[in-house]
Amino acid sequence: MSQVWLVALRGLFGGLLVMAFALLGEMVSPKKFAGIFAAGPAVALAGMSITVLHAGSRPLAESALGMIVGSVALVVYCALAVPVVRRLGAVTGSAAAVAVWLAVAGLGWWLMA
Amino acid sequence: MSGRERIRLRPSRARCAHPAGMALRFAFGAAISVVAALVTDRWGPVTGGIFLAFPATLAATLTLIEHEEHRRLPVEQDARGAVLGAAGMIVFAVCVWALAPWLPAALVLVTSTAAWALVAVALYLLLQGRRDAG
Numbered sequence: 001m002s003q004v005w006l007v008a009l010r011g012l013f014g015g016l017l018v019m020a021f022a023l024l025g026e027m028v029s030p031k032k033f034a035g036i037f038a039a040g041p042a043v044a045l046a047g048m049s050i051t052v053l054h055a056g057s058r059p060l061a062e063s064a065l066g067m068i069v070g071s072v073a074l075v076v077y078c079a080l081a082v083p084v085v086r087r088l089g090a091v092t093g094s095a096a097a098v099a100v101w102l103a104v105a106g107l108g109w110w111l112m113a
Numbered sequence: 114m115s116g117r118e119r120i121r122l123r124p125s126r127a128r129c130a131h132p133a134g135m136a137l138r139f140a141f142g143a144a145i146s147v148v149a150a151l152v153t154d155r156w157g158p159v160t161g162g163i164f165l166a167f168p169a170t171l172a173a174t175l176t177l178i179e180h181e182e183h184r185r186l187p188v189e190q191d192a193r194g195a196v197l198g199a200a201g202m203i204v205f206a207v208c209v210w211a212l213a214p215w216l217p218a219a220l221v222l223v224t225s226t227a228a229w230a231l232v233a234v235a236l237y238l239l240l241q242g243r244r245d246a247g
Contacts, residue, residue: 007150014146015139018169022138025170025191026130030118035194036233038174041205041226043142044165047149048209048222051158057218059158064209066162071202074166078196081168082189085175094175098168105163112159 006054014046039078069108077101134177141173166202171195194237201233 025037044067051059077097084100085093145167153161174191208225216224 007147010150011143011147015143018142019135019139022135022170023127023130027122027124027126029121031190032194033120033237035191036198036237038171038191039168039195039198039202041202041229043146043149043167043169044205045222045226046146047165052218057213060218060221061210061213062158063162063165064206064213066159067165067206068203068210070163070166071199071206074168074199074202075196077168078171078192078199081171081175081192090176094172098172101168109160109163
């Protein structure tokens, strides 16, 4: 399979799984419990499944090592998201929280490298 | 008396999901999956792996509340619960990293997803229990 089709397949599968987790979140209550699904491993499951089908299981552990760093950044993002969005509004606040995620993930990557 | 609300699954509530919101979540999920793939191709699986924990679902949810004030409280509760899901993601990644060299890939992904769910739900119940006791 060509590289372009492989990337497109990752995109399609990633989008579908994120939607599936979001739907699961809509179906459960209470709302705070449903929030767990907003930080589910949808993108990871999609990406890792396609990786395994295409390249075997060897790159899986390396991807997971990077994902540990990204997940620590995700905890910081989630903890900051509410106060930042309340202060700056939805779009600016979301962008600021994503910038924090990038900064923490970048720091973790730098420490690991 | 405990004020704890029981955990419930109501499949019928899936019909209440807004198509525009679902489309936005699909777009975020697809975009970040493509970014993770391109970063992996260019800089290797460790750097690409970082983007597998990008807050795609929550970022999409948060941007939806700009013009929908009535959605602000549920979305804020979503974000608070997401901290627990994110803590579970660390466990998911550690499980994949530790098990991948030893077990078949499909079993690794199923076990790690179960570990994510177990940790996130256990943290939720623990925190709710402490709140009720306090």
